[in-house]
Amino acid sequence: MSVKASVSITDQQDEYARQLVAEGQYASLSAVVQRGLELVRTEEERERAELAALQAFFAERAEGPFVTADEGRRRTEDMIAAKSRAHGL
Template sequence: MSAKASVSITDSQDVFARRLVSEGHYSSLSAVVQRGLELVRSETEREQAEIAALRAFFEARAQGPFLSGEEGRRQTERMIVRKRRALGL
């Protein structure tokens, strides 16, 4: 099903869209606008999925477990020692 809508675009957008049609990339101005909306929808859905994944990650991390400051320092120092050895420093 399709719906008719009136939209306003800038002169440069109009020139660009008409060029896409005249070069055969799209069959009509409507097809150009539809493709643009699909790209916006896809980008929006991807961003929302990324945000949801980050929220879930941070919520899980907020549940713990947590290291004490001293244990965190010890682990960091051990990691630095391992990296230096691996790099021959």
């Protein structure tokens, strides 16, 4: 189902959209606007998923044991040394 809507765009946006249609990249100005809206939707979904993943990560870390900065550095150095040995470096 299609819904008609009136939108306002800048002169530059109009020129660019018409150029895309003239070059054959899109069938119509409506197709350009529809593609733009789809890109906005997918970008927002990706951002929401990234935020949820970060929130889950921080929640998991908050529930885990506390590690001091010195201990974190030591663990990182140990991990790097082990990886270096594993790769013959």
